[in-house]
Amino acid sequence: MDQIIKVERLSKAYHKLGKKSVVAVNNISFEVTQGEVFGFLGPNGAGKTTTLLLMLGFLKPDAGEIRLFDREVDDMEIRSKIGYVPENPAFHKYLTGEELLSFHAELYGMNKEQRDKTVPEMLKKVGLEDAKGRKVSTYSRGMLQRLSLGQALLNAPEILFLDEPALGLDPIGIVDVRNIILEIQQQGKTVFLNSHQLSEVEKVCTRVAFMKQAKLIETYKVNELKESLEDLFVRIIGQGK
Numbered sequence: 575m576d577q578i579i580k581v582e583r584l585s586k587a588y589h590k591l592g593k594k595s596v597v598a599v600n601n602i603s604f605e606v607t608q609g610e611v612f613g614f615l616g617p618n619g620a621g622k623t624t625t626l627l628l629m630l631g632f633l634k635p636d637a638g639e640i641r642l643f644d645r646e647v648d649d650m651e652i653r654s655k656i657g658y659v660p661e662n663p664a665f666h667k668y669l670t671g672e673e674l675l676s677f678h679a680e681l682y683g684m685n686k687e688q689r690d691k692t693v694p695e696m697l698k699k700v701g702l703e704d705a706k707g708r709k710v711s712t713y714s715r716g717m718l719q720r721l722s723l724g725q726a727l728l729n730a731p732e733i734l735f736l737d738e739p740a741l742g743l744d745p746i747g748i749v750d751v752r753n754i755i756l757e758i759q760q761q762g763k764t765v766f767l768n769s770h771q772l773s774e775v776e777k778v779c780t781r782v783a784f785m786k787q788a789k790l791i792e793t794y795k796v797n798e799l800k801e802s803l804e805d806l807f808v809r810i811i812g813q814g815k
């Protein structure tokens with residue numbers, strides 16, 4: 575199977591004038607195979623979002639290398655194969671949900687006919703059909719999260735990067751996200767999931783990696799675990815605390 579994500583000896587520190595630098599990612603290496611749902615776990619501040627932003631090319635590494643589909647992360651062709659749900663989604667609030675997805679579909683190069691087909695399908699998939707005519711500024715936290723997921727899926731990405739996708743979702747929304755992830759995996763696509771929701775991670779992920787204080791501690795195959803993910807998390811991350 576192809577290694578669709580390759581991260582080698584990656585490091586990143588944040589520098590602020592007059593303040594001590596924060597090492598967010600410290601010499602981490604891992605690979606993700608096509609078709610995996612890869613869970614990236616660890617406590618607050620461990621470096622998960624920073625790693626994701628580096629993989630998306632939004633941040634530049636201080637050291638190390640990232641390859642997506644064996645190409646550089648800022649390769650335009652690669653970017654068109656990626657979907658991303660950020661930790662804190664922000665949108666043009668004056669648009670309605672439907673207009674916003676249509677706007678993004680246009681950015682992805684879809685013509686009117688394609689947009690008229692894809693956008694309603696996506697609104698249905700993420701459960702926003704009833705709210706499609708409302709301005710995004712009136713959306714609740716969970717509705718924004720759903721919209722963000724819809725936007726990330728519009729271009730049928732080969733790799734979907736999710737940073738806490740279930741944050742703020744109601745139980746139905748959590749199940750929706752779970753089913754969307756599983757559906758994407760069934761299509762042979764790859765998901766990279768940052769999450770604290772271990773019960774969900776256990777249900778969807780094939781493999782998990784643990785980050786702690788900027789370092790990657792260990793990776794595990796989920797179906798080989800001899801204990802619950804929560805117990806493993808407490809054992810691994812709780813050590814030395």
Ligand SMILES: Nc1ncnc2c1ncn2[C@@H]1O[C@H](COP(=O)(O)OP(=O)(O)OP(=O)(O)O)[C@@H](O)[C@H]1O
Nearest residue numbers: 588596597598616617618619620621622623624625
């Ligand atoms: N823009 C920034 N400027 C300075 N420091 C930052 C910045 N973003 C993150 N950090 C620091 O880098 C470290 C890693 O943060 P990061 O957001 O990657 O963690 P995380 O694992 O995603 O945490 P969480 O689970 O809370 O989302 C933390 O110490 C954080 O304070």
Ligand SMILES: [Mg+2]
Nearest residue numbers: 622623624661
């Ligand atoms: Mg984060």
